[in-house]
Amino acid sequence: MKRSEINSILDQAISFLDERRFLLPPFAFWSAEDWKGRGEECKDIPAQQLGWDITDFGSGDFDKMGLFLFTIRNGDVEDARGKSYAEKILIVQPGQVTPTHFHFLKMEDIINRGGGKLVIQLWNSTEDKGLADSEVAVMCDGVERRVPAGGKIVLEPGESVTLPPFLYHAFWGEGETVLVGEVSRVNDDRTDNYFHDPVGRFPDIEEDEAPRHLLTMDYPSYYSHAGDATGGAY
Ligand SMILES: [Fe+2]
Numbered sequence: 001m002k003r004s005e006i007n008s009i010l011d012q013a014i015s016f017l018d019e020r021r022f023l024l025p026p027f028a029f030w031s032a033e034d035w036k037g038r039g040e041e042c043k044d045i046p047a048q049q050l051g052w053d054i055t056d057f058g059s060g061d062f063d064k065m066g067l068f069l070f071t072i073r074n075g076d077v078e079d080a081r082g083k084s085y086a087e088k089i090l091i092v093q094p095g096q097v098t099p100t101h102f103h104f105l106k107m108e109d110i111i112n113r114g115g116g117k118l119v120i121q122l123w124n125s126t127e128d129k130g131l132a133d134s135e136v137a138v139m140c141d142g143v144e145r146r147v148p149a150g151g152k153i154v155l156e157p158g159e160s161v162t163l164p165p166f167l168y169h170a171f172w173g174e175g176e177t178v179l180v181g182e183v184s185r186v187n188d189d190r191t192d193n194y195f196h197d198p199v200g201r202f203p204d205i206e207e208d209e210a211p212r213h214l215l216t217m218d219y220p221s222y223y224s225h226a227g228d229a230t231g232g233a234y
Helices: 003-019 032-036 216-222
Strands: 051-055 067-073 085-092 098-103 108-124 136-140 143-147 151-155 160-163 167-185 193-195
Touching: 003 051, 003 067, 003 085, 003 167, 032 216, 051 216, 098 108, 108 136, 136 151, 143 151, 151 160, 160 167
Parallel strands: none
Antiparallel strands: 051 067, 067 085, 085 167, 098 167, 098 193, 108 151, 108 160, 108 167, 136 143, 136 160
């Protein structure tokens, strides 16, 4: 992806979040220059992969296959006394697919926080990480829903679903742009995601202009206490 495309997606996302009155913490709006001047007191931000995360999954076509996320809170999976939970905000466009994947550890609630509908396609997984042909049962706001393998559930604004580990899911918006919340177990996206068909989780960026704000994958290039932090979460 070109940096100019990422910058314009960021601009549109910030306007959309503003319209929906969804407010972000201060570090969301730090510039690359701000990051260069920051000290160790901010090291949890890259370590926990907090912040902007935009990907086209290597598709080259963000509108068809891609996802916008901001990780608001997360912890360290290795730290038994640390945060055991995480929260993200996602923006999903009509017809914009997040490809079929599951998580090894993360259980997540996916919440339609307003806008269009969110369609989620579901499969159980087999022992060898295939798509099972068995019926899928999920909890949606305290009510069980059952669909055949590869069946879809549609979340209207206000509705949510709980996705346990090893449950394959793909999703996209319908009708209009959807603001999607994610409340989950603490997670490390560098190791916890398994895609049924191999995709690139993080975009290759062509630097045709300066970054408006840093993505989580940019921290090591601008912030001296970023360690080996890369990537983001969904
Ligand atoms: Fe997921």
